[in-house]
Amino acid sequence: MPTDGEISKTPLLSEKYSGIPKHLLDKAQAAKSLIFETRTKSTSTRQRLPVIPQGIEKTKFFQALKELGQQLGQENVEVNDKPLVDGWYMEHEEELVASAVAYPSSTEEVQKIVIWANKYRIPIFPISMGRNLGYGGAAPRVRGSVVIDLGKRMNQILDINPEDYTCLVEPGVSFYALYEAVKAKGYDHLWIDTPDLGGGSVIGNTLDRGVGYTPYGDHWACHSGLEVVLPTGEVIRTGMGALPGNNTWQNFPGLFSQSNLGIVTKMGMTLMPNPGGYESFMYAFQKEEDLGDLIDIIRPLRISNILENVAQVRHVIQTLAVKGKLRSTYFSGDGPIPEEVVREHVREMPIGDHTWLYYGMSYGPEHIRKYKLEIIDNEFKKIPGARRIDPKTLPKDEYFWSRDRIAAGVPDLVELLWVNWVPNGAHVAFSPVSPIRGTDAMKLFKMGKSRHDEFGIDFLPAFCVGLREMHLIVEIVFDKDDPKTRKAANDCLREMIDDAAKEGYGEYRTHLVLMDQVAGTYDWNDNALMKFNEKLKDALDPNGILAPGKSGVWPKRYRGRGWEMTKASENRSEGQGVAPAAGTRL
Template structure:
């Protein structure tokens, strides 16, 4: 497909494709796609390419093994990655569409599409037999953190979303559901609405097109009181790296009727080892649903007691106004064509021309409950925030037009999926993003320290600073989105250098990342090094016990199996930005 053809091609609907868009978001999706192509200067690759064979596997043996897998799954469900790499709006399952290294650095050799847990098991047993690394994805929408790219170049990606996308159960009485990996937030929302379950809400992240399981297992968050997605899951079905299938929690009880309602079951609670790890492939998950409720430094200090006392009930956001400008989808050149980070006075002038008005920070929060309860809470919140000089409340019903970003945040806080958020990637041509995501207490001093740390490094590398504080019950995440031109090697290198510097700076101050990009996982894991790296040594023991052949997602979250360990695969600040090591050790004897 040519550049112009892709720019004008239709957006798939949810009724047509598991990864499609709901009808109510179609026009918005078309507008967002047009904005992306308006800023694109990098043409899509059209060159012929050979599949990348993983290290430690002979080419002839690899293709023979692929033929064997085709016999097991059907030839239509095993694809060798020998086509030009396509990114843009198509959400590829072969690489990272928002690559921060060279686009050929982290690519799959092939993609397989199982239709059931039993077929996932077949793929895992096949991988063990041939010593081929595999990398499972739900839908590959982990944008800004590596997307669908495997950490080990040439791994076979297991795409769980295409053929394993069933909603197995929605219980309107228990407020729960049971899902497969290909169920997106869009799909779950549509199914609940189609059944007329208006008393059920789902909690959605900023962009609703990703997998509920994928987001939850990676400990993603949303913005209602159910915003901690991992805390809201209940029971897993997992294929272990050696091919065994287990269920955790109440799912381990045959003919159970409480899988989705009680997460613990009996005995040791093992679910945690399957989040942000490479210890198993989650193929089913129970999830709780939310009942319909009926409806800066100084700021941080105000937010904390309101949040702990649940006057502020959702995951609140305090965002710098530059994101309010950028999320309108217009390129940076609309406002500023100079070099270096955009001056704050330029940002403030641009903000003054919007319905939000001139300000430095914008707070987005939500009150839930019957109208009189909401009004009581909002009056308390308003009084507290106005203790800050210059703070003002925007009357959304009067001041905010229907297409203003505020309403996207309003919908997300009400459990309605949206796609508005990523419009800020259009800030630069060929826009991509990668995030710095440290966790801290909810204190003004911590907010100031992290903000200044990020400001100093962004100024050093000539990057515009996009900070947002997401406030939980007793902790907050600072999410700094670095937006860069993925077609420009210098800007990719600047983004990486800035991130690596901030990770070390934050760790020196006692702040750790809660989630990170594939190529930064080794560095982030290395900051959790209390007691001579005791936690990583424990994780490595688990990895070697559960995955003796080292085939499942080697390197994910910095956990390397024995065959790869200490062979130069780890990517750190000192190692350079090459993802591959120096060979792979032999398979252990059977």
């Protein structure tokens, strides 16, 4: 059990840029307590030496760090010689460890870091707040990189425009912070859109193509102008921001999604008008095969905006897992938990028996909501046994109410309770994109379930439905203290990536160790896209210093030297050195 002192370490937003709002403190303490209760792995306390990036001598590296400290302040350049301490949900393994961390306070200081990195040819890896959970967290792809932590000292909300419904933020602004700032200014006519967890960076989530659950849920589609430091140290502004004195920079979009072509230091974001009312709803569907019919019903309703938000279709096992209890609470056998056991337990819960749940929300005045909800009800009930759940029958701790808050633009932190499904819970995500078609949904579901059964892993699928596409989000939860389950998770993921690619499905986002494999699936026309990306990388980043390997794109001095992490590489992250600088004597 955690001590009171351990739980009280959870910082508040009023104390730290990365903290939580005070009204969520009890919920955070409860979640953290559950994690401590299921933890059997001891925290590392051994001293460790800092990792030196390949291509630079140790002495020269520390001289370079001292020089950077003179530019930023020595307290803002930290050598990573401390034990690797597990976070709440993911650990940063030795294969993906940073050599040091730099904390800039401005775009100008980011420029200084980039110019410094070019001078010494040191790899750098920018993060916003490091909360890319399930996809690598704050770890760099190249071992020994200097992480640029943009969030710690660049965390200002630079503008909230109540007339244009826009904001301008720095990388350290979380969804919590933006929400609280909008409320503090009394802008009740403005909503933000938040992902499942509100503690991550608005910029970081948007650049990695994260989503939320209001009609503004496609964050990349809702971003606008960017300020970007290029790998050479030059600064550009995209879109209308390139025009001096322009007053629509926050209203018109730009570039740099999921790239290693620049460091975003400012971003404009659109805010949603308060719709004047909202109403969450949830439907339960009984059979596994109902998924196909449901998705086909959803498609025209979503495209016509009768179904207005990025809603979720979740499998019954998640109804249990999101309670935050160990699966041994329900089943102590080996292999995946049998569905009949899951169904037996959910029958005793307020929602009752089901295989799929649809979580949605209708927006607008009551008479408009009534009209849309009647259409939805008539369509959904074409599926035999479909039933709408009455929210009045659900207790306040039911997961439905977390989805209700999130779909109303109110950040929450309930989602990751399913990480407690196993002791020492960690998670990694598989997230292919497909058309909104029932045949595709069933194909992906059966494909994923088959592989999970093969590797003895519980299958936790959820479909997130956009306007023209849907994401299947599969979270593999594993015991990070058990080499066998870690390997099973890795092997299962790698097989699913290949399975999906053979059927024409590509991942929209992936973990650091899987980026090379995923990038390799986009190989149409003799890898024309990768060749194009490499040309861009070499032109904009001639010294190959900015996030090498991000999204599977390697700069010239790493290319062809075995840095890729694939099935054959056995997860070794370092290649056979880097090419020397032109004119360097070997």
